[in-house]
Amino acid sequence: MKDRKKSITLPLNSISLMYWLNLSVEKERKFENSIRKELTVFKTKHNDFLLIEGYDLYFSMIKQKPDMLVTFVIGDYPSELEARYAAVRELLSYQRSAWVTKIQQIKILHTTYKQSKNTLSYKLGIPLRKVDNFMLDEGIPIKIRAKAAECDMGRLANSISRSELNPRLKNIMYEFVTYPSEHIYCLTVHSWELARTMLLENQSELMKLPYQDIRFLIVRHAIEYVKRSKENFQSDIKNFSKKAPIPLFRAPSPTIRNQEETKKFVFH
The missing domain is CATH 3.90.1530 (Conserved hypothetical protein from pyrococcus furiosus pfu- 392566-001, ParB domain)
Structure with missing residues (x-):
């Protein structure tokens, strides 16, 4: 009984x-x-x-x-x-809800109760990668933290936060960790590394440009560039297997044509 x-x-x-x-x-x-x-x-x-x-x-x-x-x-x-x-x-x-609360409660277990990431993963029954997505830097705006946790983009959000980019460029980059993996503007490790390099090398000149122009450059020369390179590489593999001639240069895929079109994608 x-x-x-x-x-x-x-x-x-x-x-x-x-x-x-x-x-x-x-x-x-x-x-x-x-x-x-x-x-x-x-x-x-x-x-x-x-x-x-x-x-x-x-x-x-x-x-x-x-x-x-x-x-x-x-x-x-x-x-x-x-x-x-x-x-x-x-x-x-x-x-599908309470993302800020989840971040706060897991942080309490980690900081107040001194629970390691491995222990959190085991006790909560979630992958270690998922634990990392909830361990977001305090310097990241709270709305960005919530969306990044929801989209499993916590690691990249922290990488942006800890980078040498100035605050204005960080705030522009944060938008791209608020999209799910299937979204066309979702940031990846490779597109982030490329964007970070270009932004750091041109920081002073970029500061003279408005938000939308900087965003356009990130989309075109980092996010879309990485996707286009991947597509071209896969296409070349198929052409090699078919023994088809491979063009030296391939026309870029369609991209956003003007700044006005980008406004509807901006995260607030």
Whole structure:
């Protein structure tokens, strides 16, 4: 016979929280079928009850009646650290939201609780690369950090942050870590290395140009150039295999023709 779970009945608004989960109406509807049926708490050394699991259920209930009496399950966590890991694992299950909160909570585990990246990867059940994507420099604007974490671009965002580029050029480069990998303007390691070299070598001249002109140069001579080189290389391989003649120069692929066209792609 299984042990009965320990529980306690308390007003909903008397519970301490690790974080706030701000779900839009649309997102709440998506969670309706998968919503947690239990609210699980951990009793801290200060005799407070900290909500660990069931944040989606908690925030859907508290909108209705904040002081309602609710039965909470007392979680059988061996320590507050393990309870926090359980809470962050649930937080990571919200795959399309709360990116800033995820960054903050993983940072707390890393800095306050001195958890290594390898331990975080193991305990949270995510690849080490994913952990790196949440370890973003404080100097990166918060909106960029959130988008970079969402798009798995944290490493490149940190590389831009730690580069020798001046702040203006860094802010322009940050746009390109806010796109998913399939986007035409998504930055790669190779296009970043090329862009960084060109920007550093021409920094003083670039400072005389407006934002849109600099962005255009990055797109044309780094992001599109790398993609075009890759396409040309693959095309040459096919031509060699077919023993077809290979042109010495290949016309560049269509690119953005004017600055006006780029404005709709700018990240704010």
